Amino acid sequence: MKGVVFTEFMELVESRMGLDMLDRIITEAQLPNDGAYTSVGTYDHAELVRLVMALSSATGLAIPALVHMFGQHLFQRFSVGYPALFADATNAYDFLSRIDEVIHVEVRKLYPDAELPKLACERPAPGELVLLYSSPRGFADLAAGLIDGCIAHFGESITVTRTDLPRQDNLHRTRFHMAVAAA
Known part of the structure; x- marks a missing residue:
């Protein structure tokens, strides 16, 4: 999956829920690169799934609603x-x-x-x-x-x-x- 998807997801979380929330989900997701993505890089889509799962856990919002x-x-x-x-x-x-x-x-x-x-x-x-x-x-x-x-x-x-x-x-x-x- 292209990195632009990851960087935009992080932008969404930071702009709507704050930098503390973004830091929290990056830590909880236990990403191999500690959340360092470039827009032109290519990454495993499972990492985005882990970020969304961590956000769902932190906010109580359903995964489908967050992805939507x-x-x-x-x-x-x-x-x-x-x-x-x-x-x-x-x-x-x-x-x-x-x-x-x-x-x-x-x-x-x-x-x-x-x-x-x-x-x-x-x-x-x-x-x-x-x-x-x-x-x-x-x-x-x-x-x-x-x-x-x-x-x-x-x-x-x-x-x-x-x-x-x-x-x-x-x-x-x-x-x-x-x-x-x-x-």
Whole structure:
């Protein structure tokens, strides 16, 4: 997993819960590098899981809720840090539909060793989008947070229905059905 994910997680914890909390979870997670991450480095995703578990233990907040919150934060940070990726998108569906074929291509140019999830999209009807997340790492809660962050970024009223699917070929799979909310 790219270090930018780790550095952004630490930024979220520090900005919302304080430096003492960040220090506490780094200590509790017993990380091999004592929490020293660079944005361009590559690290074991299990280290992020350990940080989230430590944060859950310290705050009493559920792990899925924390990961979802992080996804929302991460989307906002990406929209600020990488504005060129947002230039051609006029709404959430446009942006989400471009992730695998445009955005992930650009990410791989910057980080050739990035291990990205597969995000297949289809438009079954006007006002609807279905996104199928599949990854060897089970971060569907992060994907859900990113989706909600995207919807908020574009200021749209879209309902999201999540369906966790059985694993297939050792991949975690989740279906996100989105529909424009009725006025």
